[in-house]
Amino acid sequence: MIGRLNHVAIAVPDLQAAAAQYRDTLGAHVGPAQDEPDHGVTVVFIELPNTKIELLYPLGDDSPIRGFLDKNPSGGIHHMCFEVANILEARDKLKSEGARVLGNGEPKIGAHGKPVLFLHPKDFNGCLIELEEI
């Protein structure tokens, strides 16, 4: 069911410093910061040859990553995203096997303009997993 690893998302306490570090110290291709007000984050995409890293920084008062950074002030890996061909089929299969989908269970339009869902970390070895329909 799962296909490519679309991205690994890292919550960071200083977006400009993190972007500069990936660009200058690690020598990666780093894009510009993009505000995603619908998702409560400002994002910087780092293009690797085979996948992406997304640096996430809170945007607004209700950012979903604010609590994560409160608990992890240095930052940390927040989630990883797997591509699926059909997100509703994937969701229904996962639910039938007991996995919990976060929120109301309906896909939302993610930061890339595609339908996404998040799965409960307690059901997946402590890892927050995003599924994105590609």
Place this chain on the structure above:
Amino acid sequence: MIGRLNHVAIAVPDLQAAAAQYRDTLGAHVGPAQDEPDHGVTVVFIELPNTKIELLYPLGDDSPIRGFLDKNPSGGIHHMCFEVANILEARDKLKSEGARVLGNGEPKIGAHGKPVLFLHPKDFNGCLIELEEI
């Protein structure tokens, strides 16, 4: 400098259950468990179309992931590994820019038989980063 994301490593509290979940519930290509006594882990490789997931479980009394699982009993993302063309050049550049290399600073032979180094999470947004020479 950094190239492909070689893998994301996930420490898991139950290796057989985690492998079965990736194989049966998430529908991924899951390999057999492999003991890596030199690294203190038993590993299951999950082959995605563009990268790998490595499930890690402690092996032996001095496993480097025992402490992580004590702190994160459900498991969690332990590290991510970037490929580099020349690990000594990468190390020297990183050190010259103030990043700390774990251990004695000399590459070890990793689970794939290639030279690897680990970078201090505090210098990289709370993320443990492995570099592997490819």
